[in-house]
Amino acid sequence: MTVEIRDIRGRGVVPGRAEGEALVSHQTISGWGGIDPATGTIIERRHELFGVCFTGKVLVFPGAKGSSGWSGFFQATRLLGTAPLAMVFTTLSTKSALGAVVTRVPTISELAEDPVEIIHTGDRVIVDADHGIVTVHSTSLSPSAGRRPA
Template sequence: MSKRYSCHKISEGKAQAEAIKTHDRIMFYQVRPEDGVMEEKDHELVGRSIAQKVLLFPGGKGSSVVQQDGLYHLDRFHNMPAALIVQDPDPVLVAGAIIMEIPMVDRLPQEFYDAVKDGDQILVNADEGYVEVL
């Protein structure tokens, strides 16, 4: 049985994919573009791929240059996340999501973050303002 949560659209679009979540901020420059695997030492997702997944994370870190460059290279290799669910969006992340046309949302209830597990199928519909755990 699916459960729907309302959210706030940051970057338009729709995507459905497997969830991957982290409590650590992400610097996309530290994600290997060839396969989407996190390379940052001591990161909760080190060794795991974010490619084609709905990424739940607190926010970004690092300068605008490294964030945009990291996203650009992930896009070049078709290993961008399917959608971004962020708790603390910053202008760099927002600009990157819009430019790269990745659906991005925020303002989901804590209940959503507590309920979602890695591997859950998630539908992000930024256009209509909801996220659904399928």
């Protein structure tokens, strides 16, 4: 098994450091009507990760979609203990920034390279938002991009 280690630099949004398994979505995520805060599961029927739980994972996705209620739903995941371990997203918006702040998990955005294209579900990821660095430990056993996690 070959392990490739790669650093991607970006902008820390919420400070902190977390390490865990990546869960990657190529689609934006809706808060209101898109996630179940009680279970940390994506419930948007047409979403590529429909039925998948993000609790305790490093959630890697393009950004937030929908209304300003996005942040409230992600805050609820923190209050209910179902939040992602950390977040890495491509596009920083007021919705995604506020959502990250109220979720209180290490978050990085505006990366030098598109994390959705580089990181694969199952990769081991270190999110060091204090220094704006995402370290990706890819293995040959990681699922291919776009493949639904088991």
